[in-house]
Amino acid sequence: MKLFVLQIVCCVLALSSFSALHAEQLDSLHVRDSIMIESDASVRPEAPRKTSPMGALLRSAAVPGWGQFYNKKYIKAFVVMAGESYLIYQLAYNWDLADQAYDKFSVESDPGLRNWYYGDYEFYQDRRDLYMWLTGVTVFLSMIDAYVDAHLSGFDVDITPPFDDAGSGAAKITLTYRF
Numbered sequence: 001m002k003l004f005v006l007q008i009v010c011c012v013l014a015l016s017s018f019s020a021l022h023a024e025q026l027d028s029l030h031v032r033d034s035i036m037i038e039s040d041a042s043v044r045p046e047a048p049r050k051t052s053p054m055g056a057l058l059r060s061a062a063v064p065g066w067g068q069f070y071n072k073k074y075i076k077a078f079v080v081m082a083g084e085s086y087l088i089y090q091l092a093y094n095w096d097l098a099d100q101a102y103d104k105f106s107v108e109s110d111p112g113l114r115n116w117y118y119g120d121y122e123f124y125q126d127r128r129d130l131y132m133w134l135t136g137v138t139v140f141l142s143m144i145d146a147y148v149d150a151h152l153s154g155f156d157v158d159i160t161p162p163f164d165d166a167g168s169g170a171a172k173i174t175l176t177y178r179f
Contacts, residue, residue, distance in 0.1 A: 053150040060146035061139065064088075067146025071153060080142045087138055091131040098124035154178060 051071055060067025065081030068074075101124055105117035156176040 051150040051153045053147045056146040056150035057143050060143045064139075064142070067143065068149070071146060071149040073149060076145075080138075080145075084135065084138055084142065087131055087135040091128060091135055094124050094128040094131055098128050 056067040056070050058067075059070050060080075064084035065077040065079075068077035068080050098121055101117055101121035105114055105121050108114045108117055156178060
């Protein structure tokens with residue numbers, strides 16, 4: 001078993017050293033009979049913007065809208081930031097009102113007012129729980145959105161119809177991937 005693992009390691013090292021020796025020949029291709037085809041560096045497409053999907057996801061989890069801002073989706077970042085901030089504010093506000101209603105309920109001795117304050121407490125507690133769920137779902141969706149946007153940042157999609165070919169009547173969609 002040790003001999004087999006050693007053979008695999010030696011093969012991997014040999015292949016990696018062979019590819020390292022010939023790495024300088026990547027820009028040109030030498031064929032027998034001294035025919036040489038060289039690549040032109042000016043023809044190469046520009047490299048797409050590299051954004052880290054995990055970095056966008058973690059940024060979106062840390063601060064509302066930061067992952068979208070990192071992906072250069074500024075309007076979406078503002079909408080996510082405003083939406084999540086509103087939900088967090090409502091969560092804190094209803095949490096405070098639930099605590100106030102519970103304090104009133106716990107110190108009241110009149111049974112009629114105790115029922116009234118307990119009803120208020122349940123109402124604000126339910127609203128607090130609702131805003132907690134909505135905040136969690138919104139944060140999760142914004143994290144997934146930032147992750148997917150970062151993955152798709154290299155795609156160049158053009159869905160505008162061709163205006164020069166108005167008589168064809170066929171719909172066309174062009175998808176271009178640069179690598």
